[in-house]
Amino acid sequence: MENLLSVAFDHLSSYDGAKIRKGLRQVEGLLATICLSKRDKDKDKSAGAGSDAQQDENAPKNLAGISDDPAFEQFFKLQEGFEWNVALRLVNTLDRLLAKGNDGQNDLLILSSLDLIQGVLILHPPSKILFSREMYMNMLLDLLEPDFPPAVMGATLLVLVVALIDTPQNTRTFEKLDGLLTISSLFRSRSTSRDVKKKCIEFLYFYLMPEVPSIPSARTRDSLPDLLQRSPSKLAKAFSDAPREGRERRDSESVHTRSQEEKQQLLAKHLNSVDDLVRDLQGNTLFGGAVS
Secondary structure, three states, rough: OOOHHHHHHHHHHOOHHHHHHHHHHHHHHHHHHHHHHHHHHHHHHOOOOOHHHHHHOOOOOOHHHHOOHHHHHHHHOOOOOOOHHHHHHHHHHHHHHOOOOOOOHHHHHHHHHHHHHHHHHHHHHHHHHHHHOOOHHHHHHHHOOOOOHHHHHHHHHHHHHHHHOOOOHHHHHHOOHHHHHHHHHHHHHOOOOOOHHHHHHHHHHOOOOOOOOOOHOOOOOOOOHHHOOOOOOOOHHOOOOOOHHHHHHHHHHHHHOOOHHHHHHHHHHOOHHHHHHHHHHOOOOOHHHOOH
C-alpha cells in the first residue's frame, strides 16, 4: 500500500493538471478498494443465498462494517503519521489548484479533490484535526466565494460538515475566521443557486446541533469501531493543544465546546431567522431526532 500511495503522492505534488488528475484517480481507486474489499469477501461467502445476498450487497457500509478488514486496518495505521496521510496531501493539492485560478478543467480537479477529502475524513476521523489550522479552514472558506461554480460550493459545504462533526476545535476555528458570516452571506446572496442555498440551510441546521468533545480526546463510544477508539494519532497530537490527562483534559474539552444557545447567539449576528431554524431543528426531529 505504501508503494501505491507513493506513486499517487508523486502525481498529486505536480503542477501539471493531467498528473494531478491521475493522482486523484489513484487515490480514489485505493479508497474504493478499501471500502469494497470486505463486501467482496462477504459476497463470496454468501454466494448462492439468492435475494438476501443481493440485498446485503446493495446495503450501505459504515466504518464498523469494514474496520476489521486487513486492508482498512493497514490504511488506518498509515494515516496516523504525516508521511502517508492522504488528507494532508489532498489539502496541499487543493491549495495549489486554488493558486492556478478557476477554469473548467481546474474546477473539475478541485471538485474531485473535495470529494476525496470528504471520503478520507470519514475513513480516518483523526485527520479532521488538520482543519483546526487556520490556513486549511481558510482554504475551504475561500471556495465559497461567488467566483466558484455551484458544484464546488456544494462539495465544500459537505467537506465542512464532515470536518466539524465531533470536532469542536475545528468549529471554533471556523467561527474565528468568520465562517458564519461567509455561510450567511452566501445564503442571502441573490446570485447563489437554489441548490447551494439549500445546502447552506442544511449546514446551519448541523451547526446548531449539540457538540461532543473533539476526536483527539473523545471518550470511548459503542458506536465507533475499536480501531477508531485507540490512542490519538501522531497527526492529531501534533495539531491538538489539549492536555492529555484527568481534569485538565475535561477542562480543555469544555473550553472547545459551545452550547446550542451560545451558537444560536453567534449565528444571530449574521442571520435574522435563527429562532425559526432552532424551532425546526427541535420540532421536526431532523437528523434522526438527534436534537431534543
